Amino acid sequence: MTGVLPLTGFVVGITAARRADELGALLVRKGASVRYGPAIRIVPLTDDTELHSATAALLEAPVDAVVATTGIGFRGWLEAAEGWGLGDALISRLSDCALLARGPKVTGAIRAAGLSEAYSPASESNAELLQHLLSSDVTGKRIAVQLHGEPLPYFVETLRAAGAEVIEISVYRWVGPVDPGPVDRLLDGVLDGAIHALPFTSxxxxxxxxxxxxxxxxxxxxxxALSGPVVAACVGPI
Incomplete structure (x- = not known):
């Protein structure tokens, strides 16, 4: 006889944009009912005018260092540049500067592009990357920081305060959903007690x-609601 699944009777709201169906299927297999309300969407790279402008700005003059924070973001940036006809120019610019990789995944992406990293912290932390940059004088240095979905204000502003020119390369920008109806209804469900848990992945x-x-x-x-009856579950330090 099959036992009762652990999430039977619970309703879970999903706000994710990426891999929402995969997360929902996992919860359903555990017995939960799922309601979807994407709170964000990803701007397609080739349509991202801000990324194109930032890439063009990077190519205007030599750069001293580029901080690469995620493998998927770094690869996506190179692919977008290739689509704009800027791929070779970007690779050339990156090969002439110090490439700093936050962790092994982005290190792999850098090497797969035929480039090599100058530094990668053992802790895989942005804090250690920042400390490494500030260990030498960055006054007047031109530094690009590849972001992934969200800004790094402390990282960027600290470099600027130290005298560096910082170019923010925002890859996979998040914006609001085209249709806010589903997330609006999801919010109503949280407030009226119809939803028991909200997992957040970003x-x-x-x-x-x-x-x-x-x-x-x-x-x-x-x-x-999120302080009591509704469980807010987060992946990592969200």
Whole structure:
């Protein structure tokens, strides 16, 4: 006789944009009912005018260092540049500067492109990358920072305060959903007790849901719900 699945009777709301179906299927296999309300969407790289402008700015003059934070972001940046006809120019520019890799995945992406990293911290942390950069004088240095979905304000502003010119390369930018209806209904479900848990897989999704609640006067209710009856589950330090 088959036992009762562990999430039977629970309703889980999913705000993710990427791999939402995969997460939902996993929860359903455990017995949960799932409601989808994407709080964000990813701007397609080839359509991202901000990424194109930042890449063009990088190519205008030599750069001293490029900080690469994620493998998927670094590969996506190179692929987008190739689509714009800037691929060879970008590879050439990157080969002439110090490439700093946050961890092994982005190190692999750098090497797969025929490039080599100058430094990669054992801790895989942005803090150690920043410390390494600041260990030498960055005054007047031109430094690009490849972001992935969300800004790194402390990292960027600290470099600027130290005298560096910083170019932010935002790969896979998150923006609000085209149709806010599903996430609006998901928020209602959280407030009326119909949803028992909200798993978050990215900080931008949290920020977007909170912003929606604030704009519509539902922020106090959302905070109360997530502080008690509704379980907020996060992947990593979100």
């Amino acid at each position: 900080a931008p999704a949290v920020a977007s849901l909170l912003a929606l609640a604030r704009r519509t006067g539902r922020l106090p209710g959302l905070v109360t």
